Amino acid sequence: AIQMTQSPPSLSASVGDRVTITCRASQGIRNDLGWFQQKPGKAPKLLIYAASSLQSGVPSRFSGTGSGTDFTLTISSLQPEDFATYYCLQDYNYPRTFGQGTKVEIK
């Protein structure tokens, strides 16, 4: 199974900060990667698909880059509603595998 290593596990940031989360795949997965946001007690929400495509309705402050094994989710200017946990998911093959998650907390 492809291992997805996500970092950092958590970070503290202030409103307006630029935040970067990374995900590394144990083998090449082309651009078959999605990013999800999850708030406590809620289902995950798709933010980015195909590594860099913004899901409909998602604010443009979210962006994704990468291909092959290294991927990045960037929030250009953190907003109060962005404090949540973020996960990457490889959809290159089965079994699908998620990163361990990154909890974004208020500094």
Next chain:
Amino acid sequence: EVQLVESGGGLVQPGGSLRLSCAASGFTFSSYEMNWVRQAPGKGLEWVSYISGSGRTIYYADSVKGRFTISRDNAKNSLYLQMNSLGAEDTAVYYCARDDYGSGSYDYWGQGTLVTVS
């Protein structure tokens, strides 16, 4: 409006069985691949199982293979997960998620149903 509503969770004893359901509406259910994803309390997301639109292609995580069975009834717009030989490690919120062929990712999720094995 796309909606996915899970049901069937609850408290079950170790070694017991449970059947989860996911009722879909607002889209042509038979045209979409579907998945089950779970999340143990305080832990991350774990993919559990996949089923194609026709039901002919199925995949499972190693952790549930041989114990869980995914199925669907396209006439009833419903997805199922039959869970047998449950253990404490299966305690989690179980989500159904639609697999969007356009994005290749999970674009809609249900609210989740909690399964507690104790």
